[in-house]
Amino acid sequence: xxxxxxxxxxxxxxxxxxxxxxxxxxxxxxTWLWYKQEPGEGPVLLIALYKAGELTSNGRLTAxxxxxxxxxxxNISASIPSDVGIYFCAGQDNNNNDMRxxxxxxxxxxx
Amino acid sequence: xxxxxQHPSRVICKSGTSVKIECRSLDFQATTMFWYRxxxxxxxxxxxxSNEGSKATYEQGVEKDKFLINHASLTLSTLTVTSAHPExxxxxxxxxxxxxxPYGYTxxxxxxxxxx
Numbered sequence: 001x002x003x004x005x006x007x008x009x010x011x012x013x014x015x016x017x018x019x020x021x022x023x024x025x026x027x028x029x030x031t032w033l034w035y036k037q038e039p040g041e042g043p044v045l046l047i048a049l050y051k052a053g054e055l056t057s058n059g060r061l062t063a064x065x066x067x068x069x070x071x072x073x074x075n076i077s078a079s080i081p082s083d084v085g086i087y088f089c090a091g092q093d094n095n096n097n098d099m100r101x102x103x104x105x106x107x108x109x110x111x
Numbered sequence: 112x113x114x115x116x117q118h119p120s121r122v123i124c125k126s127g128t129s130v131k132i133e134c135r136s137l138d139f140q141a142t143t144m145f146w147y148r149x150x151x152x153x154x155x156x157x158x159x160x161s162n163e164g165s166k167a168t169y170e171q172g173v174e175k176d177k178f179l180i181n182h183a184s185l186t187l188s189t190l191t192v193t194s195a196h197p198e199x200x201x202x203x204x205x206x207x208x209x210x211x212x213p214y215g216y217t218x219x220x221x222x223x224x225x226x227x
Contacts, residue, residue, distance in 0.1 A: 040220075041220050042204045043155070044218070088154060099216060
């Protein structure tokens with residue numbers, strides 16, 4: 001099946017620093033999504049990307065859909081303590097109508 | 112819009128008993144819902160796809176007789192863990208697919224199952 005490789009696995013940063021994480025896939029996806037999950041909660045959608053090359057921002061978050069359709073990155077600028085959580089990338093093959101997740105990036109922000 | 116309610120949020124049950132988890136789409140109709148399982152510090156693993164009015168599609172390695180899924184209406188899917196064992200203890204999360212853009216799914220808040 002489709003495999004997503006997400007990196008880094010974890011990050012420990014100082015408040016105010018920028019963050020970058022990415023996902024690569026062994027196969028093509030039609031949609032890339034980025035979610036944030038806080039402890040004991042379900043994932044919440046941050047950004048959805050629908051076409052290759054697309055660059056989308058949501059506040060301090062910016063994500064891009066790679067040209068090859070096999071990768072995506074998420075950047076967080078000027079991190080704050082409430083950015084703490086686990087960030088998951090997800091790829092969706094619209095033909096199959098299911099979604100596969102990366103392993104997650106656990107972000108810790110030190111005040 | 113696109114709210115998914117999952118209940119209960121936490122449940123503790125004895126080994127051998129069954130537990131039912133509900134997933135409801137509150138403000139939209141969901142012909143397809145998904146059930147995931149998440150172990151501590153790990154990603155979400157798709158268990159099954161729940162289709163309204165038809166049988167669920169299970170991922171390889173997921174026992175359909177143990178994890179019963181019923182999607183009887185366009186707003187409700189249930190996951191029943193039958194004859195629960197301690198190794199079934201996990202965080203179970205549902206999501207619902209809303210038709211049309213934006214793609215991507217809305218997740219419930221999850222259910223922490225502990226089997227003792």
